[in-house]
Amino acid sequence: MTKIFLNSTYQNNNSLEFWYINKHLDKNNLKSIICWLVSQYGGQRAGAVLENLKRLGFEQAIQAGVSIGAGDITPPPIRDIFVPATGQRVLGTSRHYHLGQLTGEEKAQQAIDGWFSATELLSSAIISHFNNFDKISPIHIMAFSGARGNITQVRQLIGIRGLMLDPIGKIITSPIRASFREGLTVTEYLISAYGARKGLVDTALRTANAGYLTRRLIDVLQDVVILQIDCGPLGTEGCFITDFKDETGNILVSLKKRLLGRVTAEPLKIGKTTIIRNTEINQTLAKIIAKLYPNGVYVRSPITCGISLGQLSRNGVCQLCYGWDLSLGDLVELGEAVGIIAAQSIGEPGTQLTMRTFHTGGVVSGQALDRLRASGAGRAIFPQSIPGRLVRANGGIIGFILYEKCTLIISCPNGVRTNYEFPRGVVLLIRHGQWIHPMQELAQTIDEIQLNRIGWQKRPYRISSQFSGLLYSRNQNNKTKNLWILSYSRFNQKTYKTTFGLNYKGDWFGNQSKTGLSLEFQHKNFGLISGLDTFQINQKHIKLRLEPGKIVENSIRSGKNLKKRFNNDGRIRSWSRQKITIQKIGSLLTPQSKKVSTYYGIRIEPGFYLGELTFYTPVAGDIVQALPKIEAFFEARSYQSFHRGLTQGFYTLIKLGFSQYFSAMSALRSTQQYIRNAVQLLYLEQGIYINDRHIELVVSQIGLIMLTDEGKKLSELDYNQPLTLITVCEALFISSIIKTNPIYEPVIIGITKAALIKNGFLGPASFQETVKVLTKAAIEGQEDRITGLKESIILGQPVSIGTIWCNESNYLTLS
Template identity: 30%
Template sequence: MQGMAHNIKSAKRMVERARPEVWDILEEVIQTRPVMLNRAPTLHRLGIQAFMPTLVEGSAIQLHPLVCAAFNADFDGDQMAVHVPLSREAVQEARNVMLSTHNMLSPSSGEPLVAPTYEIVLGCYYLTQTKPDAKGEGGRYRDFDDVLIAYDAGILELHSTISVHAPGESDTWIETTPGRIIFNEVLPEELRRYDVLMDKKALRDLVSEVYRLTGNATTSEVLDQIKQVGFHYATVSGTTIGITDIQVPPEKAEIIAEADKEVELLEEQYEMGLITEREKHVRAVNTWQRVSGRMDEVIQQHLPEFGGIYAMAHSGARGNEAQIKQMAAMRGLMSNPRGDIIELPIKSSFREGLSVLEYFISTHGARKGLADTALRTADSGYLTRRLIDVAQEVIVLEEDCGTDRGVLIHAQASEEDVMIAPLSERIIGRVAAGPIAHPDTGEVIVDAGEIIEEPQAAAIEAAGITELRVRSPLTCEAPRGICQQCYGRSPATGQLVLLGDAVGVIAAQSIGGPGTQLAMRTFHTGGIAGKDITSGLPRVEELFEARSPKGKARIAEIDGDVLVFENGQLIGDYESDDAPQVLVPPVSFVPCVRVVSHMPFTDSYAITGTHTLAVKEGQRVKAGEVIAEPAADAAEAGDSSEAVAPVALLARVSGAVRVVDGGIEIDAFETEVRDHQVDATDQRLVRTGDAVLAGQKLTSGVKDPHDILRIEGMEATQSYLVEQVQTVYRNQGVSINDKHIETIISQMLRWVRIDNIGDTELLPNQLIDRARFQSVNERVIAEGGEPATSKPELRGVTRASLNTDSFLAKASFQETARVLTEAAMSGEVDYLRGLKENVIIGRLIPARLDVSPEGRSLLGIPEVLPSAEGDSDDFEAIMGLMGEVPGMDDFEDDNGHAPPTAVDVDFSLDDDDEGDDDDLFLDDDDDDDDLEEPANTASASTEEDEEEGEEAGNADVDDDEIGVADPEESLLVEEEEDNAEE
């Protein structure tokens, strides 16, 4: 372009020698070209983002501090990879989709990822603080300009509380400080708050509101200004940490002395034989835990004296009060490598310094922490891989599947009834399954099919509505993938999710990414020895793998009343299949909880003129008792003729009689008894006479999701799994949107096991995909046959991944040799519906932005795309993912070969597979803009197509210079060009 080099080789040499001309040309080239930055490990999609670069001196990359959170980067020598997008489409996608200003919200929770941190928080906190008795306090000013003039003149301090007229309102006074006025100048007018102390949470909420009301562009400008203000005032504040800032509380010595006396007394009691060693240990630990709690209270009182440390912890910039307690008061109790609490606490604080013994006691925890981190990273990565594998084919493929079903959402509380997630937080961005009306006025707040936005969610909560039904990935009826309405708003954009979005992969990354933050420990409970409660990452893994939990609870299988049998009371014999034969059978007693259900039902009897009643209203009768006798005239008629004489009517059941028109009814109860054997160590949660519901816990422990599915059904199982996963993450302070967990669980519950085959060709006990099961049943019902029945099956993510239809995806996951052998033996066909199988054979993935008008506008692609059928907006034509599957004959060429887009082991399909799969489309063209052409169709081309074809051809020539072209691909391209000319 510049004429400085004669050929590519000499140009390359100039670049390698870093001649001065290179920098001038580079400056010119990068004006319109973004670069992509990636930091390993890329745990979620925001690990790679695009930026418009600025050339700087030196070899270090200079990165905006606010995007560091998304990359999990810090300024201590982190390495990042820089990629330059080359093609026009790649540049367009980087600029319109991957630019950091378009990725401000977390895909996992929808919260802002670019919220201020560290020094910015500290500066804003310092700026908006108030200080008692500050210079000029109590003054009254006409407007903000007067306040700032007074501050500049030294009449006021930054933190002086003053009164000033509200902007544009001469009769309204607001109480504020010069610092708060300065801070609010950078905010949009509608979001200015002059009475708020800006700590980390307040800043995060502010960014969220700015984004929701003003969008990307304004938010990035506001954030930049907040960053400048924060850095400036963090510098001006002069906040530092000195060792003398940390003051040991004067009350400490007295509290420690009291505790020492208590522990000495315990030691004496133990030596005298009054208490056991275990009792001594438990009581000593409780004493020191109480001391630790008192130290917390003492530190709270003295915190404001801690200067910069207090400001940092209280603002949320760095550190917390627990860490300050260790620095100033005492470290407290430590655990040994086995996880048992060491009876001897660390009485010293870091300010005072630890003794040698205390130092060695504290090394246990530090070493275990480092070992845990290494193990946790590997476990978390493996969980993410399994989650991605099970959900990789969940792509948004439809606008609306048309279902009227949904899941019931309510506020989430912990087992101690502490509010974890309010209702409004859980329903924002979901689509209402039905109209939501105010319970008192009847006014409709949200109509069916509408997205619940923030104002409506607040109105629903204010109306006192405690639960409602919303559309969910769990109840989506799309035959494959998921529909926009069931998914709702994308947390990453705050808009309705786009067609072609790979929501399954996003869900897996959102759950697996924070996995490293979860504690990897099993806690010993204080009462019962030997009972472990699995928590943290192992608990998440246990839930997603659908394993029976350790120490699982017994749950009631029917509604009824409880009868607890005491030890030694014989209620029945139990025969074990695997017990060896013995001459004298030993008798052992197993504790048992019996649930007795009395289900009311009504037995009806028609009484005609041939009978007279033998019972009265309300009379109790027993089974077999006469309730109606033959009438006298009817009996005589029977004697005088050959007609059969009527006989007495007998009660079939025991119960109370009700006389009704045309007969009588007996109200009776059907009794059902279920015995639940419990371990001697299990803590029973019910007593004799208690009424229980099916699914209620009878003993302490964790419910088994397989038991819930069998007893309570699918909706209860789905709800339980979502709540349990959320509880683990929320307890660690990690926020994940429910719909990500629901997306994974929908894949775990997509299988059914055939119960009764009816008139279908299915096999008894066969495991089959729910969508296929429904389509087979619909076909049989249409033909007038009897449909099959089935039971839902819960499968863990590993087993669900190995049950997928794609043998390529299965083989790339686990058990490669077995999967490929079975695929070859059974002649499996892979229809390339997921992401992995397309990547493996080098096709474009089916998750694409260009399948919706919104996506095409983002990519700068023409609104009207050329189509095989001529319908430019037809999603099926573009994706080739949703049509009926023709027989393989339709795909074969004259020689009986299938096109290269179908990866097959055999050229035949079972009858069951027909009508269940997709049209296959060629994708040999490198040009993203062109619609993939069906294998058996020739499309007429326009002038625009020819131009784009020439561009694609040029690109192919460049590619051929650096690689070997596929001969089959070249032939196909030539065939297409011949067809176009014809």
């Protein structure tokens, strides 16, 4: 019915050809249709359709009357099974930790990984439950309409809240297992308060950081305007554009999407047709170029624009280097203030997304590890031997990394066989002949973790003793070792009776072996061992050989295939016919390192320093954590690696015999493109795509030339201020006058410094360091030509953009 109403909206508009829409119209699809309407029919005719769409939306929303009632909140049945099973599986990691098989951080990571996977699977189960049983539920309609809400909020409502964040972004390993429908316990309410507090703190405090970044971008870009149609021969090179990929090779932004709205910088051969240079790339042409040139092409860019490289009069870019106006789908107009648009486009997502934590309540969200799970139960069969080796995978799990691709067959009891293909580099978590349960994890990638909004933070971890005793070590393998501490407190000694009971459960008993039987040894002090395929008993009496001083490693073997398990590791203190006294041992898994204590046999007390190790702990990588990284690139912090690469690249080209101009320009452009890609990746990790041209406008303003001591003779010319930082074109222009080659090197300065060294003094003085800027301007007798937007507003003059710029074109030419 909605499709009929919606298509009638287009049919009733006589100015458009009628066409029928037969697809689910969420926010993204509606955006695509609006863009298509604007490009095909223009803004005026598309505006009439949008008016009808707005009226249709209001009318249908009033008649629908969608609301939420308690009866609409029905959790899927699998929730009651899945959540307790995950809790038991995570609880099992504590036993491995106490045995010294896991470090504390690996135990925490396994807990985080297990609950994160559980919430993802539960989210999929909720979607499947709605699609199959309750499609017209108000919750389903609202959450999946694309207008408001998402699956994360629905999961908290009817599934589980899951893992939470503390105020500094660290993940709390204890999840909230309840949903809002059933209510939270007191403990869960306190844990939930962490996330709520983080949302309030981020909204109140972190929004200021995003706003300050926007202000700095505005100041550095406020005078960047479209000045002319073509910048001439200086901007002919362009930038190389290809698919934007992450470190693992996954395509984040396609070449087709990046090419849309750009202008070609070189002729392109398409069949028998040649696309000349300076051709606008529309939707159709972008699709063809991406198909014929998958490795990328050169396009015009603000980074290589001749105007931005060093025009002495006014800052700006040309039409062809900028490309389309993204709001109109056509070539940008002369006089357009593209700098202000770029600054707002980069700063606005940071301002808005700081409140994302507030809306989701501090719940961890993202994408789970790349894993493969079994679709059903069966026996695992590998048809052939597989080359590889054992590795310690994510969270301390022992896996088998594949050197070549392999095939796994899971044979079900009903005779059905399922084949799985694993590529090279995958870590297998199962063995040949192992029984596989439904949804059991079969393999995972070798990467430690690949979460969209979860990062890793490197930090040292201090290892200290939790109790007193004697310290000694036992090597597990060539990479790890166990530090064991014998506790001498008499309260930590355990006593076991020496009479062991053997109970057999089965239909057959004898002195022969039989496959498929299960033996269970039962005693109140021991655990159970079952599920043995074969077991052989050749004697009626089983003896345990124990001696005082012997280390009991949680089990004692005597006879063939017999294992008795104790609750704790320990050293046998005394032994008699009536009892065995075992001294408790605590163990810590530590790597072989010079930072771990090697003084064994000494008596230690609680809190004794044993060593230090470095680990990576997961933290929430939302926009709040990404903003300082983005700011560090824009401000060109000294610890950023691109500074060293810029200098090394410049002097490498000089040693190869290239000119100073070519070396400086090549090093600058490669570094600017590196910064563009790094900032783009930080935003894409948050699910935000910012057009490359906006970031390119920023980096074009922060790449300059720094004169060395020999080159400072240029400042002796009749200029208003010492030319310490200039552009390459200015250096070429001045050297042609004084007939000498200045010595300089390329540098990347921050946006704050770039705003303060702009021509004039009104703009920098209104930004920051007002007294310093005005004092320097007064001493040096500086002039301000009032070319920027801020200067015009301060003096109450019309800003020189848009139609006013067209009327003042003669003034710009004279300048």
